[in-house]
Amino acid sequence: MLFYIDDRYGDLDSRTDSDIPEIPPSLDRTPEILKKALSGLSSRWKNWWIRGILTLTMISLFFLIIYMGSFMLMLLVLSIQVKCFHEIITIGYRVYRSYDLPWFRTLSWYFLLCVNYFFYGETVADYFATFVQREEQLQFLIRYHRFISFALYLAGFCMFVLSLVKKHYRLQFYMFAWTHVTLLITVTQSHLVIQNLFEGMIWFLVPISSVICNDITAYLFGFFFGRTPLIKLSPKKTWEGFIGGFFSTVVFGFTAAYVLSKYQYFVCPVEYRSDVNSFVTECEPSELFRLQSYSLPPFLKAVLRRETVSLYPFQIHSIALSTFASLIGPFGGFFASGFKRAFKIKDFANTIPGHGGIMDRFDCQYLMATFVHVYITSFIRGPNPSRVLQQLLVLQPEQQLNIYKTLKTHLTEKGILQPTLKV
Amino acid sequence: MTELRQRVAHEPDAPPEDKESESEAKLDGETASDSESRAEPAPPPASVDDTPEVLNRALSNLSSRWKNWWVRGILTLAMIAFFFIIIYLGPMVLMIIVMCVQIKCFHEIITIGYNVYHSYDLPWFRTLSWYFLLCVNYFFYGETVTDYFFTLVQREEPLRILSKYHRFISFTLYLTGFCMFVLSLVKKHYRLQFYMFGWTHVTLLIVVTQSHLVIHNLFEGMIWFIVPISCVICNDIMAYMFGFFFGRTPLIKLSPKKTWEGFIGGFFATVVFGLLLSYVMSGYRCFVCPVEYNNDTNSFTVDCEPSDLFRLQEYNIPGVIQSVIGWKTVRMYPFQIHSVALSTFASLIGPFGGFFASGFKRAFKIKDFANTIPGHGGIMDRFDCQYLMATFVNVYIASFIRGPNPSKLIQQFLTLRPDQQLHIFNTLRSHLVDKGMLTAATEDE
Numbered sequence: 111m112l113f114y115i116d117d118r119y120g121d122l123d124s125r126t127d128s129d130i131p132e133i134p135p136s137l138d139r140t141p142e143i144l145k146k147a148l149s150g151l152s153s154r155w156k157n158w159w160i161r162g163i164l165t166l167t168m169i170s171l172f173f174l175i176i177y178m179g180s181f182m183l184m185l186l187v188l189s190i191q192v193k194c195f196h197e198i199i200t201i202g203y204r205v206y207r208s209y210d211l212p213w214f215r216t217l218s219w220y221f222l223l224c225v226n227y228f229f230y231g232e233t234v235a236d237y238f239a240t241f242v243q244r245e246e247q248l249q250f251l252i253r254y255h256r257f258i259s260f261a262l263y264l265a266g267f268c269m270f271v272l273s274l275v276k277k278h279y280r281l282q283f284y285m286f287a288w289t290h291v292t293l294l295i296t297v298t299q300s301h302l303v304i305q306n307l308f309e310g311m312i313w314f315l316v317p318i319s320s321v322i323c324n325d326i327t328a329y330l331f332g333f334f335f336g337r338t339p340l341i342k343l344s345p346k347k348t349w350e351g352f353i354g355g356f357f358s359t360v361v362f363g364f365t366a367a368y369v370l371s372k373y374q375y376f377v378c379p380v381e382y383r384s385d386v387n388s389f390v391t392e393c394e395p396s397e398l399f400r401l402q403s404y405s406l407p408p409f410l411k412a413v414l415r416r417e418t419v420s421l422y423p424f425q426i427h428s429i430a431l432s433t434f435a436s437l438i439g440p441f442g443g444f445f446a447s448g449f450k451r452a453f454k455i456k457d458f459a460n461t462i463p464g465h466g467g468i469m470d471r472f473d474c475q476y477l478m479a480t481f482v483h484v485y486i487t488s489f490i491r492g493p494n495p496s497r498v499l500q501q502l503l504v505l506q507p508e509q510q511l512n513i514y515k516t517l518k519t520h521l522t523e524k525g526i527l528q529p530t531l532k533v
Numbered sequence: 534m535t536e537l538r539q540r541v542a543h544e545p546d547a548p549p550e551d552k553e554s555e556s557e558a559k560l561d562g563e564t565a566s567d568s569e570s571r572a573e574p575a576p577p578p579a580s581v582d583d584t585p586e587v588l589n590r591a592l593s594n595l596s597s598r599w600k601n602w603w604v605r606g607i608l609t610l611a612m613i614a615f616f617f618i619i620i621y622l623g624p625m626v627l628m629i630i631v632m633c634v635q636i637k638c639f640h641e642i643i644t645i646g647y648n649v650y651h652s653y654d655l656p657w658f659r660t661l662s663w664y665f666l667l668c669v670n671y672f673f674y675g676e677t678v679t680d681y682f683f684t685l686v687q688r689e690e691p692l693r694i695l696s697k698y699h700r701f702i703s704f705t706l707y708l709t710g711f712c713m714f715v716l717s718l719v720k721k722h723y724r725l726q727f728y729m730f731g732w733t734h735v736t737l738l739i740v741v742t743q744s745h746l747v748i749h750n751l752f753e754g755m756i757w758f759i760v761p762i763s764c765v766i767c768n769d770i771m772a773y774m775f776g777f778f779f780g781r782t783p784l785i786k787l788s789p790k791k792t793w794e795g796f797i798g799g800f801f802a803t804v805v806f807g808l809l810l811s812y813v814m815s816g817y818r819c820f821v822c823p824v825e826y827n828n829d830t831n832s833f834t835v836d837c838e839p840s841d842l843f844r845l846q847e848y849n850i851p852g853v854i855q856s857v858i859g860w861k862t863v864r865m866y867p868f869q870i871h872s873v874a875l876s877t878f879a880s881l882i883g884p885f886g887g888f889f890a891s892g893f894k895r896a897f898k899i900k901d902f903a904n905t906i907p908g909h910g911g912i913m914d915r916f917d918c919q920y921l922m923a924t925f926v927n928v929y930i931a932s933f934i935r936g937p938n939p940s941k942l943i944q945q946f947l948t949l950r951p952d953q954q955l956h957i958f959n960t961l962r963s964h965l966v967d968k969g970m971l972t973a974a975t976e977d978e
Binding site for chain 2: 264282
């Protein structure tokens with residue numbers, strides 16, 4: 111009989127799911143105070159109350175951070191990203207029992223740092239253009255940003271190759287791939303969230319609230335009316351919950367968009383002002399956020415008995431966002447459920463009592479951030495003006511002159527620039 | 534290189550330290566059947582030998598060792614000749630070849646994944662893997678086409694719409710694949726399916742992004758495509774030669790046949806080769822000019838005024854070398870200086886791509902990625918050192934050579950709002966005036 115050198119790892123790959131031992135659950139982190147307050151109730155209601163209280167706590171925390179402003183939101187997004195990464199990597203360690211692998215934890219965190227450096231560097235260059243132009247060292251870092259990021263990544267790659275140990279090759283490659291897929295999922299998402307945030311806080315708030323609302327209303331509809339199972343992967347989800355959640359989320363999104371569109375704080379792009387050294391959200395609201403009259407189609411006219419209705423154009427977009435949140439968002443949740451079943455874990459971690467890990471709360475958000483970003487770039491705005499300017503200033507002088515002449519002709523033709531006016 | 538020595542080790546006078554490679558070689562055939570019961574006593578069949586019959590006959594009277602050497606040598610020359618032919622045929626054929634290589638590499642790596650996980654029977658999975666490949670390629674090619682064929686795209690209405698909503702369409706296509714994956718999850722095979730999903734995505738990340746960076750480099754000028762690839766090939770061959778004749782100190786445990794002498798010798802030889810090659814190529818417009826799509830002739834043209842990089846300049850030789858060579862100045866193309874950086878990367882960091890692939894092959898107990906090229910293994914075996922080179926060249930060009938693409942900037946400018954356009958125009962104007970490029974007199978031209 112022939113054996114493999116790494117027999118146990120070969121088994122890991124080829125056994126069916128049922129042969130894999132379950133990972134023992136982590137400790138229960140419910141705070142003592144909650145336990146005492148609810149000690150009188152039965153176990154089922156106790157769980158319900160814990161979940162409920164934690165839900166309200168999270169929502170209040172969310173409101174608090176919104177109040178504190180964009181910078182705090184960015185920090186929050188960054189912390190969530192780091193925690194999600196940590197949770198998924200820990201699962202990888204447990205699955206592959208690879209805590210003892212040399213270097214690997216250091217390398218995973220190093221890669222996280224590199225990729226974050228790359229993405230944040232690109233963001234900073236775009237949005238803090240004026241701030242960056244002032245400082246010499248920052249200028250240098252920005253100009254050669256891609257090269258520096260690539261060099262940092264390469265250093266990690268070479269360290270990985272040098273750290274390969276004879277009997278653990280397969281494990282090490284698995285962890286390498288696991289780390290990269292996790293980075294792909296969590297880090298890109300979080301940066302798309304921040305890009306959306308800079309577009310205007312409403313582009314951050316409405317999608318996230320739609321997903322949360324869909325979660326909650328689908329659960330409630332399923333609880334009260336649920337009968338037909340939706341998908342084998344998540345046996346508790348039902349078609350009634352799915353459809354009920356869809357309609358409620360669209361209505362919720364519509365209403366939330368109406369309420370938030372009034373305030374400049376939510377609607378204006380976040381800008382960094384060098385004079386006050388902070389973020390400001392002040393602007394002339396764009397057309398999306400100005401009330402317009404729409405004539406109702408005939409059947410609605412009969413129902414509502416009005417000719418026209420004033421809406422913000424953004425509300426129409428919010429319908430698209432809510433639809434995505436209700437119809438496609440759940441697939442992110444199914445993906446995470448499948449993942450948990452595949453690796454025999456009940457929750458990603460035990461950070462939030464009653465709910466599981468941070469990743470459990472954010473699995474449906476997974477695709478939403480990417481969708482919103484793609485939606486914005488395709489339908490709402492064109493390229494970022496300050497970025498275009500920054501790139502123009504980097505060109506060779508002859509190229510700049512050529513572009514200047516082309517632009518001048520174009521603007522004069524369009525009548526934007528008066529030929530006789532010396533600006 | 535490693536494979537050749539392993540085959541040699543099968544002979545009776547094999548040194549004892551090759552025991553591990555021997556047992557590895559025996560285990561190769563077992564890979565495809567490792568979870569089934571061990572009832573089969575018969576040894577696994579060897580892989581099919583792809584060597585063409587004509588070669589087999591011509592070399593039939595040589596001993597096995599020299600036969601392998603000759604097969605490898607002939608195939609090497611055949612591949613290099615093929616490379617020259619397609620360079621001659623032009624950029625369009627090169628793009629097609631790059632795409633074929635990419636698809637073959639993807640196929641090879643995915644097949645390894647199937648073999649490792651015995652997942653041929655998984656529902657949908659092969660379809661999904663190829664679908665994801667198609668989506669990602671559509672996304673990247675779409676971006677490239679939008680950048681480089683700007684005028685062509687603007688003319689045709691359907692292309693214009695496709696290019697305007699390109700990201701949205703690509704995202705939708707990808708999402709469809711994602712939802713199909715979720716719907717295809719089958720109860721007892723969750724873990725396997727997630728593994729294949731992860732495997733596919735990592736493969737796409739490696740293979741597809743590299744191939745598109747190669748095409749970007751190609752559009753910059755064929756010299757940016759040819760010099761890096763030739764440096765890696767040269768380093769491969771030179772390191773092997775130096776190791777063969779002078780090799781003594783092992784370099785890394787992962788590839789026991791590589792030596793420090795080969796590494797350092799290969800480094801110097803590659804730098805010299807790069808300098809010579811760039812000197813030769815910088816003289817010809819067809820290599821040096823960016824590839825452009827000409828609307829009138831509907832084909833690719835490489836015709837331009839060579840940039841500063843490709844015009845001979847005088848350099849002062851530092852004192853140290855002056856005494857050796859006896860010249861005061863030397864005429865070089867500035868590109869040759871850059872070629873030193875490219876060759877250095879190819880010799881020092883490129884091999885890490887090769888070590889990564891060696892580690893991967895050992896991890897999954899395979900001798901070669903596939904058996905496409907007799908004597909060499911699969912396409913991926915030839916391209917493993919190229920892996921990082923394309924990314925490096927692209928980052929190098931973006932950071933040190935050229936700035937952003939001017940026509941792309943104009944394109945972005947035209948989509949902005951009028952007030953933003955005016956603001957940018959005025960800022961550019963004051964910038965040019967500050968630099969002295971623009972005066973009030975030239976303003977009215």
